[in-house]
Amino acid sequence: MPDPDDPFREARERCPIHLGDFQGETIPMILRHKDVRKAAKDWKTYSSDAPRRVPIPSEEDVRTVRQYPLEVDPPVHSEYRKLVEPFFLRPKLPEFQAKLDALQNRLIDEALQQDRIEILREFAIPLQSHALTYLLNVDEKEAETWIGWGVHVFKEGDGSSKGAFMEQYCRSMFEQAEQSPGEDFFSALNQAEFQGRKLSMEEKLGYANIAFAGGRDTIIYTAVRIIAYFADNPKALACIREHPEMINTAAEEFFRMYIPLTHIGRVCPHDTDVHGHTVQAGGRVSLAWSSANRDAEVFEDPNTVKLDRKPNPHVAFGFGIHNCLGAHHARAIMRGLILKLSERVERIEVLEREDHIEKAADYARKIGYEKLVTRWHPATKSY
Amino acid sequence: MPKVTFITRDGKEVVVPDGCGTLMEIGREHEIEGIEGDCGGVCSCSTCHVYVSPEWMERVGPPEDMEDDTLDFNEQRKANSRLGCQVELTDALDGLVVEVAPAED
Ligand code: HEM
Ligand code: FES
Numbered sequence: 001m002p003d004p005d006d007p008f009r010e011a012r013e014r015c016p017i018h019l020g021d022f023q024g025e026t027i028p029m030i031l032r033h034k035d036v037r038k039a040a041k042d043w044k045t046y047s048s049d050a051p052r053r054v055p056i057p058s059e060e061d062v063r064t065v066r067q068y069p070l071e072v073d074p075p076v077h078s079e080y081r082k083l084v085e086p087f088f089l090r091p092k093l094p095e096f097q098a099k100l101d102a103l104q105n106r107l108i109d110e111a112l113q114q115d116r117i118e119i120l121r122e123f124a125i126p127l128q129s130h131a132l133t134y135l136l137n138v139d140e141k142e143a144e145t146w147i148g149w150g151v152h153v154f155k156e157g158d159g160s161s162k163g164a165f166m167e168q169y170c171r172s173m174f175e176q177a178e179q180s181p182g183e184d185f186f187s188a189l190n191q192a193e194f195q196g197r198k199l200s201m202e203e204k205l206g207y208a209n210i211a212f213a214g215g216r217d218t219i220i221y222t223a224v225r226i227i228a229y230f231a232d233n234p235k236a237l238a239c240i241r242e243h244p245e246m247i248n249t250a251a252e253e254f255f256r257m258y259i260p261l262t263h264i265g266r267v268c269p270h271d272t273d274v275h276g277h278t279v280q281a282g283g284r285v286s287l288a289w290s291s292a293n294r295d296a297e298v299f300e301d302p303n304t305v306k307l308d309r310k311p312n313p314h315v316a317f318g319f320g321i322h323n324c325l326g327a328h329h330a331r332a333i334m335r336g337l338i339l340k341l342s343e344r345v346e347r348i349e350v351l352e353r354e355d356h357i358e359k360a361a362d363y364a365r366k367i368g369y370e371k372l373v374t375r376w377h378p379a380t381k382s383y
Numbered sequence: 384m385p386k387v388t389f390i391t392r393d394g395k396e397v398v399v400p401d402g403c404g405t406l407m408e409i410g411r412e413h414e415i416e417g418i419e420g421d422c423g424g425v426c427s428c429s430t431c432h433v434y435v436s437p438e439w440m441e442r443v444g445p446p447e448d449m450e451d452d453t454l455d456f457n458e459q460r461k462a463n464s465r466l467g468c469q470v471e472l473t474d475a476l477d478g479l480v481v482e483v484a485p486a487e488d
Binding site (some may be wrong): 036037038041074078136248249251252298309310311312313314315317320321323327328331 | 421422423424425426427428447449450452453456469487488
């Protein structure tokens, strides 16, 4: 059985691509670090102009809209991206940081007070949902609605789609913001001008769609895995407590190791030779970020967490023009989490755990937990 | 402590009299546009790209392999490119002049 944390290792060492089977579609997965970065830069050969088909598997059955700016190419890509960039830079504001601090302290207080706490539902989902209200600058009460959506906004555990429900919710948020505009994400998009015109509802829904979907399980699973790591390596908490300068390198190392997004797709507009495999015009390739992040050509002991790894040129947030807009947000959350856990928690005991495994036709990859039940022990003195 | 001069994207000079840490760190402390340091200095984000003024190249030295590979993907790369997070300031660099590279795209 291949290691579920690095299922592509053997394939990657043998060959630059792995032919994956996704619901009958053969997609060459580009596995090596250098090749992934090269392909991510080459948007003319590997295009994102493919509504609902950039993610693999495709999302035709879970959403009706194209996601912006994920699913467009230059030259319009940068115009679309600029319109929402100010929101994605909000994590740099002191007021954002202060709210995030208070939120994390409150969640840690609650975790320390309980006998047992299930991290996904009682910690990570509330953390993600409340933090997103700060990013989008909407009333924090909305978080209560989002918490009810579970880990995935698109799929229930049984695979049935609830994407339509989320689109309906966003539509009503845009309509409400039209009635009483504010400083929030929805109002800003209502007012935004693109090439001298207002955005269509379809475009606005496309921006909201990725903010809710792309920014959800990624944050939830990364947070859960960081907590599981500290539970399994209690000395690491003490180590960071003594060397808080390691927080940034530790966060980047967790992003590298635990990237929840196995890969993402591109479409070849023309017949393309991908490391010896021909992709017909209109066919797809995959950029396997998760595999690139474990490439032994670049990362020494790639499957070992090194909290002070530096340099660490991981591609957890992608590479090139589509690099993750949510990265500031993700970094603020995870750096804050690492700092606060190291200051306030001595040890985390795991009482129950169940892995969440992404299963495709020919690989199985661990991307997080279905369930992680724990008991927390406070640091003896506060730092 | 070394003195460092940044030439900003709009052509102004910002002088840091007592630089300590890496070029990226002091660039951030002085809020120099284009020195963002998003990844905290691990060579992953390239938001700390500078051009070292030619007379300083020898003393600053060339990039190591991983930095070199990352720079290779940057359209704005020149022969005197460095990632600021990989340049640790020492007294030998007193007087260093660097220019902030333009944004990619
Ligand atoms: C640990 C957390 C996260 C990871 C690992 C992650 C990963 C990624 C990756 C790999 C890409 C590149 C996609 C491509 O090249 O096609 C991307 C793009 C993007 N991400 Fe994230 N992401 C995270 C969190 C977030 C959050 C919290 C948000 C929003 C709230 C978000 C919004 C976006 C958007 C809008 C794009 C598209 C940017 C563009 O096309 O220009 N992400 N993300
Ligand atoms: S700070 Fe990210 S590469 Fe230098």
